[in-house]
């Protein structure tokens with residue numbers, strides 16, 4: 485199991501809550517229906533009595549004839565029930581619980597070739613919960629596309645003759661389109677530029693949109709996540725370390741903010757490379773934000789890492805003045 489016991493239990497709890505809710509809703513529909521059409525309650529009561537009698541017959545190995553009769557009566561009753569429902573234009577499945585996952589009925593497990601397997605929905609829930617535990621204090625609500633202020637960027641050319649407003653409009657449109665069309669094959673993005681130019685805001689705006697589509701997103705700042713991984717590593721808490729690393733690799737979209745502001749050590753450089761590389765191999769997109777120049781990135785990490793980065797990312801270069809002072 486690639487997740488900790490805690491994550492597993494929380495996921496099971498959520499799943500069981502889903503199942504209970506589906507069952508309660510079905511009970512409620514049944515009660516409403518029986519109040520409207522009491523004859524269905526009578527049919528149901530008789531069906532239950534027959535079910536119990538058949539069970540008794542089987543246990544006692546009583547005469548087969550009686551089982552046959554009971555089964556026939558049961559089929560007649562079921563047909564009667566279907567007819568009544570059809571006459572009232574009521575869906576035949578009204579009494580069936582509507583589970584979120586049709587594969588496992590929200591139990592988290594499926595039987596396959598005489599073996600019990602963990603259902604995708606439980607795996608997905610575990611990834612989600614592990615992600616929530618990592619993405620603490622995510623300032624999601626404030627960081628939307630709607631709240632991004634393009635008018636803070638200058639319409640005057642900078643020293644390189646580039647107009648920040650135009651550049652940022654392009655970047656903004658790129659990000660809106662990226663979120664709109666996001667899928668498992670989306671490219672990774674390298675957002676580069678000085679602090680306070682909106683890299684975090686736009687990457688969280690992307691997160692906001694894709695989360696609505698059910699995409700699992702983890703947002704972490706480099707200093708926090710690498711000190712966490714380092715602590716777990718050197719305290720020999722390998723299980724925790726594996727847990728953290730797995731969640732980072734497995735989420736649909738990873739946003740790694742402020743790369744280069746962490747304490748750079750041989751441990752972190754290899755960690756950064758492994759993380760990014762594992763995600764590329766798994767075909768999963770990553771958004772990396774940094775205020776380092778490319779040559780600084782090469783110095784801090786390695787030529788190998790930066791080549792991999794450039795080869796697999798769309799690059800967005802943010803320019804302008806720190807907009808936080810304008811705000």
Ligand SMILES: [Zn+2]
Pocket residue numbers: 585586587588589590591592593603604605606
């Ligand atoms: Zn399932």
